[in-house]
Amino acid sequence: MTTIQNYSDTQPLHQNQYQSAPADAFPGAGSSDIDELIQGNPKLWRGCDMAGQGMHGRSTGFSQLDAILPGRGWPEKGLMEVITPHWGMGELQLLIPLMRSIVEQGKWILWISPPYLLYAPALVQAGINTDQVLVVKLDTSCKDALWSMEKALQTENCGLVLAWQNWLPTKVLRRLQLAADTGDTLGVLFKHHDSEHSPSPIRLRIQDSYSDNAGFNESEVTVIKARGNFRSLSANINLYQQT
């Protein structure tokens, strides 16, 4: 596993890892406009368009994390899995900048059966307008939760759908993925266990990098799989850097 923190942000990853990168084959050939066009299109995938390249992502707000995600950020739509050994590892903190940008766009955030009470003062503190946040209660059955998740993903006004579901069959995940694609929505599934064969385009794991000298802020995020990445990468990020 390669840890990204060794490289500075300005140095593209692939220069060290993949020698023949077409983007650099013709340096300074006035192709910046073309590059921009190509890199800004999420539907176009180039061989070199892996971690830290392209512009088609939505910035995560954490530069270290941007560097290991294809398109320098979260995808605009699709399904994402966040794996933590238990709740409370900073998984929501990781998405706070994303939530803020989605609320600013005028879209809604739907929380489907979160394991604890969502605490509004914390959202306000993070700069998220609570008018655009909806919560589906915890004691909803799994079937209903999945149904509402699919419907929410299909609705264009929902920008982000967060759900806590542990074991979902591949068929269901594919269906959710399709729904997310039709509604241009990002769905995030929080779970405890990783399944290797999951069809979700992005899988993240948050691990504890706790040692005596590591602070409260630090957390190790591993991108197990991302559409465009060739292997899993991880980075240490400062979760509470903004506050």
Next chain:
Amino acid sequence: MKDPDSEAQLPLPCIAPVSGAQIIQLPARSKSLALEQTSKTATSEASSKPITRRGKSNSLWYALYLPQLSELDSTQQKKYLTQLAKLAQGVSSTVSFHPQALICEIRSSLKYFAGIDAIHQKLQEPIEEQLQQWNLADDFCYAASPTVRGSLLLAKSGHNALIYRQENLRSALGQLSTDVLDLNKEQRRRLLNMGIRYLRDIWRLPSDGLRKRFGSNFVNQLNQALGKAAEPTHNYIPPPAFSASYDLPYELENLDRLLPITDELLAQLCDFLQRRDLSTSSLVLSLFHEKRDSTEVSIGLRMASRSQKHLTLLLETHFDKLSIPAPVIAIKIEVKKFDAFFVKSDSLLKDETPASTSYNDRNLIQFMEQLQARLGENYVKSVSNAAQHCPEHANLQLDYKEKLNRRSSVAMPAEASMNPRPLWLLQEPRQLNINKGRLFYRRPIAIVSGPERIETHWWSGIDVCRDYYVARELNGSRLWIYKEKNHTGKWYLHGIFA
């Protein structure tokens, strides 16, 4: 208003004793009344009267009066009457609702059923059966006459009468007591004071005076009963249902060959939906076989639609999966459940960004309604914060609808406290153990920062006095814990920074 009453009582005794003798003269008098009326409304009597007469004389109204329904509440009554109207549809195409009564037009079906007796017999048994099912008395009153109001009055009086001709209506109705009329207490009292017991007594009075004393509604009621005024009906409209079938000229084994035929049927369906401004989310397709049960395919749509292209595509995919036990000889498409039709309007200009859509968008509202319909009213919550120091009171969970109403009034708090607050709060604070001098939840806990003293709510009797700390469990969870500042000094877990 006292004066007209006392005045009215004076001429009445003169009329009453000769009432029997005046019967023959009555028509003449009432005709003159009618003439007066028509001249008042500034229409030529010659042209308007015959037309209404002719129009009315063509229909015969059969009234079913069910006094036992009056004990039920209005929604129940409506439900039962709708059920009975369904039965009455068997004999008539026009069924009208009235309070505790149904009235159907039967002149047009007299010939088909060969007489009114047959019609009555056809209705009586199922209605009695239905009434027994509802645990109501199974008898009902019925009557038939050329006017709606007339039949209703006759049925109400309990005379199971049949009057074919409009000329006979006046004398037949004249025998009825005034109790059958729709009157309020005051009107009833006045009629009683005037010594009027029967309808025929009323007909001897000038309509002008009646109108003055009892209001135009009262006179209108009587005119309607005699067929002199137009009668509004509240017709029963059966719920829409669609069924289209096609018998194949020869047996078909290949389902792909069926597609042109289903196309035709679906076109009929879409036409049907378009005319009624409906869409459907479920249809049933039946394939019939010789000497076998039919194959039924029920197709459910996640979003109601009336697009033929979409439905055809769905049918094709169903046909791909389907295997039939025998060749098909006939095909039928049925739809019983309909939804309202919603269209998404496109923007006029291409560049209009979807981001500009407000959160009051119909799309979203439709989605929320769907969500609430499926999960239940209380399951969709929106959160809001309150200006409270006590952590558990600073969080509000509102129903979605409540929130919609409050949105305008709730202002964002100017500045939230700068001390960190967790995104997740526990329903109830959980007590933490102390093991070998260290705090323990699932793993040992180390305090990161704090304390933040929160001391509030003494006015409610439950004194809150806590020192909050941000802590970290050894396995990586960030926790929000507090120490009770009273004599116990216990530690609690209250929230999780996620």
